[in-house]
Amino acid sequence: DAGVIQSPRHEVTEMGQEVTLRCKPISGHNSLFWYRQTMMRGLELLIYFNNNVPIDDSGMPEDRFSAKMPNASFSTLKIQPSEPRDSAVYFCASRYGTSGDEQYFGPGTRLTVT
């Protein structure tokens, strides 16, 4: 089985531009998570979906960030407009089951906003 797929792997954009990150979870998994990793803040949860429904978006930094999961096999994280402080590695993870079960992470998208 393929793991979690993220695209693009690298994104370089200019401040003010819209950025869309994409994720395909593992087939059959019912939860999807978006994380951000920075040197200063480590790994932090941005938002998570259960059965395609957003459950907790308290980690989304501000209104410039939005996430959607139109179906069980696809999710997007959008930043509009992007700012240099958004530069980070964004991970998508999926899970089958509940909080006691492990999450499987994608390879990440390294975003650089200049």
Add this chain to the structure above:
Amino acid sequence: AQKVTQAQTEISVVEKEDVTLDCVYETRDTTYYLFWYKQPPSGELVFLIRRNSFDEQNEISGRYSWNFQKSTSSFNFTITASQVVDSAVYFCALSIPSQGAQKLVFGQGTRLTINP
């Protein structure tokens, strides 16, 4: 609130040495889950182990072993006879079912370097 502390920011050892990575967690809940993940230089996060709060039995998987002690709120990870391929950042994480978010709370990670 829940918290995970990995006090060792960086560890460097010579190949074949044993090394222990410390993890201390904080929670008032009696039901919780602990995890270890590995992040090699390539960047992806790889799941290593899960342990629930009711199972204090230590686990061994090849050169890897985990020591869970509720009395000290610790879930330490030991690599025996370390190899260069073990070089990575290792994260300890905590999940609490009673918390609606069901999110993983990660420690800051320990960067392990195995020198040949």
